[in-house]
Amino acid sequence: MKKHIFWTIERALLLLVSLIVLFPIFWMFLTSLKRPRDAYSISLNFKPTLDNFAMVFAEPWNLGSMVLNSAIVAGVTVLISVPCASLAAYSFSRFRVKGRKILFFMVLSTQFIPAVVIVLPFFLMFRSLGLLDTRIALIIVNLAIVTPFVIWMIKGFIDAIPVDSEEAAMIDGASRLRVIRDIVLPMAAPGILTSSIFCFILTWNEFLFSLILTRRDAVTLPVGLVSFRTERGDLWELMSAAGVMITVPIFIMAMIIQKHFTRGMTAGAIK
Amino acid sequence: MTEVRLVDIEKRYGGFLALPKQSLTIEAGEFLVLLGPSGCGKTTTMRMIAGLEDITSGDVLIDNDRVNDKPPKDRDIAMVFQNYGLYPHMTVAQNIGYPLKLRGISKAECTARVLEIAEKVELEELLKRRPSELSGGQRQRVALARAIIRTPKIFLMDEPLSNLDAKLRVTMRAELKHLHHELGVTTIYVTHDQMEAMTLATRIAVMREGRIVQLDTPKKIYSEPVDLFVAGFIGSPSMNLIKGEVENGFFVAKGVKIPVQFSDRCDVVLGVRPEDLEIVERQRANIMAPVYALELTGDATLVTIKDGATSICVRGPADFEANIDEVCHIAPRKPEKLHLFDKSTGERLNS
Numbered sequence: 001m002k003k004h005i006f007w008t009i010e011r012a013l014l015l016l017v018s019l020i021v022l023f024p025i026f027w028m029f030l031t032s033l034k035r036p037r038d039a040y041s042i043s044l045n046f047k048p049t050l051d052n053f054a055m056v057f058a059e060p061w062n063l064g065s066m067v068l069n070s071a072i073v074a075g076v077t078v079l080i081s082v083p084c085a086s087l088a089a090y091s092f093s094r095f096r097v098k099g100r101k102i103l104f105f106m107v108l109s110t111q112f113i114p115a116v117v118i119v120l121p122f123f124l125m126f127r128s129l130g131l132l133d134t135r136i137a138l139i140i141v142n143l144a145i146v147t148p149f150v151i152w153m154i155k156g157f158i159d160a161i162p163v164d165s166e167e168a169a170m171i172d173g174a175s176r177l178r179v180i181r182d183i184v185l186p187m188a189a190p191g192i193l194t195s196s197i198f199c200f201i202l203t204w205n206e207f208l209f210s211l212i213l214t215r216r217d218a219v220t221l222p223v224g225l226v227s228f229r230t231e232r233g234d235l236w237e238l239m240s241a242a243g244v245m246i247t248v249p250i251f252i253m254a255m256i257i258q259k260h261f262t263r264g265m266t267a268g269a270i271k
Numbered sequence: 272m273t274e275v276r277l278v279d280i281e282k283r284y285g286g287f288l289a290l291p292k293q294s295l296t297i298e299a300g301e302f303l304v305l306l307g308p309s310g311c312g313k314t315t316t317m318r319m320i321a322g323l324e325d326i327t328s329g330d331v332l333i334d335n336d337r338v339n340d341k342p343p344k345d346r347d348i349a350m351v352f353q354n355y356g357l358y359p360h361m362t363v364a365q366n367i368g369y370p371l372k373l374r375g376i377s378k379a380e381c382t383a384r385v386l387e388i389a390e391k392v393e394l395e396e397l398l399k400r401r402p403s404e405l406s407g408g409q410r411q412r413v414a415l416a417r418a419i420i421r422t423p424k425i426f427l428m429d430e431p432l433s434n435l436d437a438k439l440r441v442t443m444r445a446e447l448k449h450l451h452h453e454l455g456v457t458t459i460y461v462t463h464d465q466m467e468a469m470t471l472a473t474r475i476a477v478m479r480e481g482r483i484v485q486l487d488t489p490k491k492i493y494s495e496p497v498d499l500f501v502a503g504f505i506g507s508p509s510m511n512l513i514k515g516e517v518e519n520g521f522f523v524a525k526g527v528k529i530p531v532q533f534s535d536r537c538d539v540v541l542g543v544r545p546e547d548l549e550i551v552e553r554q555r556a557n558i559m560a561p562v563y564a565l566e567l568t569g570d571a572t573l574v575t576i577k578d579g580a581t582s583i584c585v586r587g588p589a590d591f592e593a594n595i596d597e598v599c600h601i602a603p604r605k606p607e608k609l610h611l612f613d614k615s616t617g618e619r620l621n622s
Contacts, residue, residue: 162354164352164355164356165356165357165359167321167343167352168352169358170322170323170342170344171321171323171343171344171349171427172370172373172417173344173370173374174373175342183358186360187359
């Protein structure tokens with residue numbers, strides 16, 4: 001009986017939390033389907049329209065180029081970061097090199113520095129390199145932010161792979177690289193996939209550096225969202241439509257990796 | 272056939288000396304068992320031969336070829352691991368065929384060889400399964416098949432039977448022995464199970480704290496253990512070790528007075544195996560003590576008698592009957608089956 005009550009309370013609380021978290025997202029979806037005059041109304045009785053989506057992709061908002069920027073920056077960051085991080089994670093996991101712990105700590109310690117502290121030096125550096133408002137600059141910055149985290153995450157997965165299989169492969173006649181290709185990567189694949197998507201999401205949502213380092217050409221979606229605050233006021237229905245465009249890909253990805261996601265989050269921590 | 276020589280090898284982990292300097296020659300075609308309690312360095316020794324562990328100093332020679340700096344893949348060895356070391360993402364067939372795949376052998380030939388080997392270890396029904404869908408014994412056979420699919424110079428086996436249940440262990444033991452007979456490949460086998468060592472080995476190296484204390488045939492190790500450690504480690508039930516002293520041609524302890532060919536000496540341990548003792552009538556008895564426990568094993572009765580700190584086990588006939596605390600009379604069968612050891616150093620005193 002006691003257990004039953006506890007269970008009911010637990011469920012009720014979970015439902016409440018879900019509602020609190022999901023309601024704004026739900027409301028954003030609704031607003032994206034509303035006409036401007038309905039945007040401030042709290043009535044659910046309105047005629048839905050897709051005009052807002054057509055508007056944000058047209059001039060002057062040009063959301064399409066922002067989607068492209070975001071996709072390229074996030075995609076290239078993943079493509080460079082994950083292979084490098086996988087090799088680094090393997091090394092940290094397997095080779096008993098002197099100073100390994102300090103090195104690993106140094107990699108992680110980059111995550112302790114607040115972004116605001118380094119955004120200005122980055123701005124100055126890229127300005128003198130002539131890379132301001134380019135995707136390359138964003139990719140470089142995102143690599144620096146994301147790679148240590150991905151190393152840490154993938155290391156957790158590789159740590160969980162028994163060394164036995166690797167040693168068996170080496171004795172069967174495989175070189176170290178062959179072992180990584182034939183044994184480690186296939187076994188760590190779910191973890192690496194999870195880390196890749198995680199890395200993509202982090203980069204996709206990155207705001208501060210994009211805001212400071214881009215102006216017109218390389219603007220990404222989260223920064224683009226700000227441009228809907230105009231002299232005519234906040235264009236909520238357009239902002240919501242853009243918000244949906246930001247959310248949907250992440251939402252789909254999160255669904256794909258849902259199963260591995262919590263494992264990925266805790267893999268490093270359990271060790 | 273291949274000879275393996277370990278010359279003055281030593282292994283240190285930082286400041287910790289895991290294996291002190293020693294040499295060992297494993298003769299061509301031999302089945303050598305490294306036997307010892309856990310942490311005695313037997314697995315480390317094997318891993319150094321395999322190339323999975325660096326050698327601090329000394330040389331490993333395989334067919335007179337120094338392999339210290341060769342990676343495992345170039346040593347032409349096959350190994351069966353305690354936890355099998357299978358590739359969980361591959362099917363049984365892929366697991367077995369992996370060594371051939373690495374050697375660039377054609378797919379058709381590979382498939383044919385896998386089938387041939389699978390039949391040999393009775394796995395042909397399971398080729399499409401993954402290791403996670405197999406029982407312990409089946410996994411064991413996959414690991415074995417993967418090791419024998421190519422004929423390596425040496426087989427290394429690291430406690431390959433320790434994860435199997437008792438019955439399966441006996442069956443697999445016989446299979447391993449037959450396999451060695453059939454292939455004639457030099458085999459090094461690590462175990463802490465003295466029974467496995469006795470049944471499989473051509474020679475046994477008994478190890479303790481990194482050192483090989485006795486290297487000999489199973490028969491010799493059983494009948495002439497060099498010290499108390501080997502005496503107590505080999506044999507089940509283990510050898511009776513009785514603390515006492517030699518006085519006027521008799522070994523004396525509480526309830527024990529046995530004639531021995533040895534000069535007077537204090538602090539001696541007498542070793543005698545349960546099967547080298549017999550239950551006798553009162554007049555002939557050298558040992559007298561109350562019965563502590565009776566254990567029927569089927570073909571015999573193990574009788575434990577206890578007097579104070581001295582506890583002695585004797586293998587009596589299956590139909591032997593006695594009450595607990597009833598005094599039992601015991602005598603050694605043959606005087607040459609008595610072993611005397613120094614109590615403090617553990618060394619054997621008589622030869």
